[in-house]
Structures are given as structure tokens and as C-alpha cells.
Amino acid sequence: MKKLFLTLCLGIIAGSSFGQNFMHALYEYTPNRVNPAFASSDNFQKGMFIFRNQYASEDIKFMTSYAEGNHPIFNEERRWSGVSVSLMNDRNYGAEIYSLNQISASYAINVPLQKYTEFSIGLNSSFQSKSLNTQQLTTGSQYVEYFGFDPNLPSGEGQCTINKNYFSFAFGLSWQKVDxxxxxLFSxxxxxxxxNRPEDSFYENNVNKLPFLSILTASATLMENYQWHIKQDVFLRHAGSVTELVSGPSFRYAVGNMRTESIKTMLRYSTANNIMLGAVYESENFALGGSFDFNILKNNISNSGTFEIMLSIKRLKRPKRKSNWRFNAENTEESDQLEEEKEDHSVNTAEENSNFQDEEKDPQDEITVKTEAGVITYLPHELEDLTYNFQFDFDDYNLNHEDEQYIKEMTEIIRQNKKVKVRLTGHTDNIGTDEYNMELAFERAKKIGIILLKNGVPKRKIKLVTKGESEPISTNDTSEGRAKNRRVQMQLVYD
Structure with a gap:
């Protein structure tokens, strides 16, 4: 058994060294191990932890602990770069025979190509320290004729701890398109x-250089609406003479009234004859999930079964835009700087209109309708059903500063009146497909719901409804009428 353990241990070390065959099934949550360009793939500041338990045989298993932190870097307009740092410990369970420690850092720069499309370039440097303790790996006896192996006799085998340290470097490219x-949507x-082809050998006279390791990843959205997101994932890895392909679909379903939470399930097949099953629950600020690998068709002596658990904590970051607003509680009239901001916003809106090139529309659909809701008064016992309309620019779901301030002021009434609930109904004009307008209407309602949540309104008191273009309050034949239809109706209900 000890010889088998030694052979297996050295085999896994060689596999990890030369092909880095060990891969997390939840590789989306270990981007630093996959591609350094992923260090700047989204707008979230994240911390991730994964624990992996891999069985090689009935009584042999390896445990891996992996932690990673990602931080996007913004200028005044966009995310332009990002950094990522990770730590990993891989060792056998029980006697300390084999261990590997790694620290890795990546830096990536984003290059904007077109709207909603970006290209990233990343570099990575990692330091690995490996050790093999042979004190537990001797036969422990000498053969005596007519008696057999006597464990009390010295074996004559050397016992020591062998160490190997080296640096390695990686380069990565990434392209993605989002909605x-x-x-x-695609990546x-x-x-x-x-x-740098580092040398990796526990024996001085047997110098081996690590081969290049190539990793190709791709994903494509197969179906998407405001509740479902189904995509196909591909992971291809090649090192030396070893090539492995991992592919399969993932299904994401948005749950809850606000649809800020989702459940993701994954099914993947590996050409190493493994099936990977996984599920992840994800909200705006954290994710929790797990996966399980099992063999099919033939036995794999190095991996007879693996499970992983994952925890991720994240926070959305935004560009460092300089505000053009000077809000004065005693004077709510728009300043000259506000007018300049609206002019700039009209230019951005005109670009967004290109999403509907096949639709006929009035060029003045970019006009902004100011929200008129009056003065808020706190009436704790006599509050009646109140309705407010918040208007939106064409093909847009962002609020202006004045509307955001008004919503924040309304949260005081909602929080202090225990029986007051909020109903947010999103609407659009009739330009665009029904499916697109349903999602746009929901995002408009969700935008206001998020502001209420961040200002202390409980989620149970908020209800989101999407109507799309189905309930206009004005004609869609004129730009003025369409502007009135682009709205979210906020209804305060005294229940």
C-alpha cells in the first residue's frame, strides 16, 4: 500500500507539475488559475474561497484550499483594469507526505471595442513551493528467509523531506460581449x-522543464429573458501530450420578487471520462455553491470522485464620475450644470437608439419628461393610496439625480409606516419587441426598488411588476406620447 501511495503521489505531483491536470470544477470562481485577463472581467470587488476534496482510491484523498480576491479599477468613465491575488494549498489527507503552496497575482487592462464589448489583456506571476516527505514512504523492513519481512530491521532506505520552489509566468487574452x-452574452x-518554462524536479540529476500549458475558454448564450439565462460553456486545456475538453450547459433562473437572486445549475462532461454536476445560489452580495465529479466508462486511479464547496462575497463598484450636481434642500430648481448634464445624456441616448435600427421612430424620442410628484408629508394614520410616475429616456433605465433624491426622501414614510407597501410597475413605449420591452420595464422598476432597499426599506414591502408596452397612458404615435409611456408607476398602498 505504501508503494502504491508513493507511486500515486508522485504521479499526481507530476501531473500537477507538467500538465496542471488538477482543475476546479467551479473554475468560474478561480479565474486567477484559468486566465490572468479575467482579473478585470466585471465590476464586482470579490473575495472567493473553494475547498476541494479529491479521492484517488478508497483510503487516499487530497484536499485543496483556494482563496482569491479581485479588485476592479475605474476611471471617471469605465472599468479600465483590475488586479487579482490568490493563495492555494494542496496536500494529501492524513500523514503529511505531499504538499504544495502557491501564491499568484494577476493584472489586466481593458480595451473597449464597441458598445457593450471589451477586450482584456492580462499578465500573471506565481510562486510555487512543493515538498515530499519520504519518512512515511519506506518499506520499513528487511526480508528474512523462512520468516518474511521483519519490521524491526532497518530498511536501508533514506528518509528526508524534498523541496522544490520555482516561479512561473502566464499571459492571457479575453473578449466578452454583454447586454x-x-x-x-458571449465570451x-x-x-x-x-x-518561462521553469525547471521542476525533485532530483538534481533529472531536470524537467514544465511544458507550455494552453487554456481556451468560451461561452455562448443560448436563451435569455428577464428570468432565464441558458448558456453553453467550453473549456479546453492542452499541456505536453495531454489534451482535455470540458463542455456542457448551465442554467440560471432568477428567483424572488426583485429577481436579484438566482440559482445556477451546471452539467459538464470531460474527455477524461468525468461528469461534473454543480449548483450555485447567487445574490447581489454573495454566492454559495458546490459540485461533484464522478467517473464513467472506466476507472481513473487519480480521481475516483471529487466534491467542491464554494463561497463568494462581492460588492458592486462604479466609475468615479464627477458629479455635476449641487443639491440644495431650500432650492430645488435645476442649475446650469444640470442642463449641461442633460445635454450630454441626450447624446448618449442617441447612441442607444441604434439598438432599434429596424424600427421606425421619431428622432425626438430622446426628450426627458420631468417627474412631478409634489411635496412629501408624513401622515402616519391617515395615509391613503398614493401613486407617482417616474419617467425615463428612450431605451434607458437610469434615473436622474432629482428623481433619486425624491425616492430617498420617500423611504422615510415607507419605513416608519409599518402597513405601507410599495408596488412598482414598469412600462415602456411600443418601440422594440415585446420580450425586450418586458425586460426593459422590469429593469426600470428594479432600479427604483434597489434605491429603496439601500435606504432601509425591507424587501417584503416591495413588489415589482412588469407590463412592458401593454398598458400605455398616452398615444405611441407621437414622441411626446411615447415619452409619457416610458415610466415606472410607484404606488404606496396602506394595507
């Missing part, structure tokens, strides 16, 4: 690891 709500990435 206007930030959901990833592709390529990374080349071990650029």
Missing part, C-alpha cells in the same frame, strides 16, 4: 501558462 444590463479567452 445593456451587464449579463454576459472567449486564451491563456498560455509556464512562459
Amino acid at each position: 445593456r444590463y451587464g449579463k454576459k 472567449a479567452g486564451y491563456a498560455l501558462h509556464n512562459l
Whole structure:
């Protein structure tokens, strides 16, 4: 058994060294191990932890602990770069025979190509320290004729701890296209690891250089609406003479009234004859999930079964835009700087109109309708059903500063009146497809709901409804009428 353990241990070390065959099934949550360009793939500041338990045989298993932190870097307009740092410990369970420690850092720069499309370039440097303790790996006896192996006799085998340290470098490229709500539609990435071909051998007279490790990733959205997101994932890895392909679909379903939470399930097949099953629950600020691998068709001596658990904590970051607003509680009239901001916003809106090139529309659909809701008064016992309309620019779901301030003031009434609930109903004009307008209407309502949540209104008191273009309050034949239809109706209900 000890010889088998030694052979297996050395085999896994060689596999990890030369091909880095060990891969997390939840590789989306270990971007630093996959492609350094992923260090700046989204607008979230994240911390991730994964624990992996891999069984090699009935009584042999390996445990891996992995932690990673990602931080996007913004200028005044966009996310232009990002950094990522990770730590990993991989060792056998029980006697300390084999262990690997790694620290890795990546930096990536984004290059905007077109609207909602970006290209990233990343570099990575990692330091690995490996050790093999042979004190537990001797036969422990000498053969005595007519008696057998006597464990009390010295074996004559050397016992020591062998160490190996080295640096390695990687280079990566990434391309992705997202929709206007930030959901990833298509992506592709390529990374080349071990650029410096580091030497890796526990024996001085047997110097081995690590081969280049190539990793190709790709995903494509198969179906998407405001509740479902189904995509196909591909992961291809090649090192030396070993090539492995991992592919399969993932299904994401948005749950809850606000649809800020989702459940993601994954089914993947590996050409190493493994099936990977996984599920992840994800909200705006954290994710929790797990996966399980099992063999099919033939036995895999190095991986007879693996499970992983994952925890991720994240926070959305935004560009460092300089505000053009000077809000004065005693004077709510718009300043000259506000007018300049609206002019700039009209230019951005005109660009967004290109999403509907096949639709006929009035060029003045970019006009902004000011919200008129009056003065808020706190009436704790006599509050009646009140309705407010918040208007939106064409093909837009962002609020202006004045509307956001008004909503924040309304939260005081909602929080202090225990029986007051909020109903947010999103509407659009009739330009665009029904499905697109349903999602746009929901995002408009969700925008106000998020402001209420962040200002202390409980989620149970908020209800979101999407109507799309089905309930106009004015004609859609004129730009003025369409502007009135682009709205979210906020209804305060005294229940």
C-alpha cells in the first residue's frame, strides 16, 4: 500500500507539475488559475474561497484550499483594469507526505471595442513551493528467509523531506460581449501558462522543464429573458501530450420578487471520462455553491470522485464620475450644470437608439419628461393610496439625480409606516419587441426598488411588476406620447 501511495503521489505531483491536470470544477470562481485577463472581467470587488476534496482510491484523498480576491479599477468613465491575488494549498489527507503552496497575482487592462464589448489583456506571476516527505514512504523492513519481512530491521532506505520552489509566468487574452444590463452574452479567452518554462524536479540529476500549458475558454448564450439565462460553456486545456475538453450547459433562473437572486445549475462532461454536476445560489452580495465529479466508462486511479464547496462575497463598484450636481434642500430648481448634464445624456441616448435600427421612430424620442410628484408629508394614520410616475429616456433605465433624491426622501414614510407597501410597475413605449420591452420595464422598476432597499426599506414591502408596452397612458404615435409611456408607476398602498 505504501508503494502504491508513493507511486500515486508522485504521479499526481507530476501531473500537477507538467500538465496542471488538477482543475476546479467551479473554475468560474478561480479565474486567477484559468486566465490572468479575467482579473478585470466585471465590476464586482470579490473575495472567493473553494475547498476541494479529491479521492484517488478508497483510503487516499487530497484536499485543496483556494482563496482569491479581485479588485476592479475605474476611471471617471469605465472599468479600465483590475488586479487579482490568490493563495492555494494542496496536500494529501492524513500523514503529511505531499504538499504544495502557491501564491499568484494577476493584472489586466481593458480595451473597449464597441458598445457593450471589451477586450482584456492580462499578465500573471506565481510562486510555487512543493515538498515530499519520504519518512512515511519506506518499506520499513528487511526480508528474512523462512520468516518474511521483519519490521524491526532497518530498511536501508533514506528518509528526508524534498523541496522544490520555482516561479512561473502566464499571459492571457479575453473578449466578452454583454447586454445593456451587464449579463454576459458571449465570451472567449486564451491563456498560455509556464512562459518561462521553469525547471521542476525533485532530483538534481533529472531536470524537467514544465511544458507550455494552453487554456481556451468560451461561452455562448443560448436563451435569455428577464428570468432565464441558458448558456453553453467550453473549456479546453492542452499541456505536453495531454489534451482535455470540458463542455456542457448551465442554467440560471432568477428567483424572488426583485429577481436579484438566482440559482445556477451546471452539467459538464470531460474527455477524461468525468461528469461534473454543480449548483450555485447567487445574490447581489454573495454566492454559495458546490459540485461533484464522478467517473464513467472506466476507472481513473487519480480521481475516483471529487466534491467542491464554494463561497463568494462581492460588492458592486462604479466609475468615479464627477458629479455635476449641487443639491440644495431650500432650492430645488435645476442649475446650469444640470442642463449641461442633460445635454450630454441626450447624446448618449442617441447612441442607444441604434439598438432599434429596424424600427421606425421619431428622432425626438430622446426628450426627458420631468417627474412631478409634489411635496412629501408624513401622515402616519391617515395615509391613503398614493401613486407617482417616474419617467425615463428612450431605451434607458437610469434615473436622474432629482428623481433619486425624491425616492430617498420617500423611504422615510415607507419605513416608519409599518402597513405601507410599495408596488412598482414598469412600462415602456411600443418601440422594440415585446420580450425586450418586458425586460426593459422590469429593469426600470428594479432600479427604483434597489434605491429603496439601500435606504432601509425591507424587501417584503416591495413588489415589482412588469407590463412592458401593454398598458400605455398616452398615444405611441407621437414622441411626446411615447415619452409619457416610458415610466415606472410607484404606488404606496396602506394595507
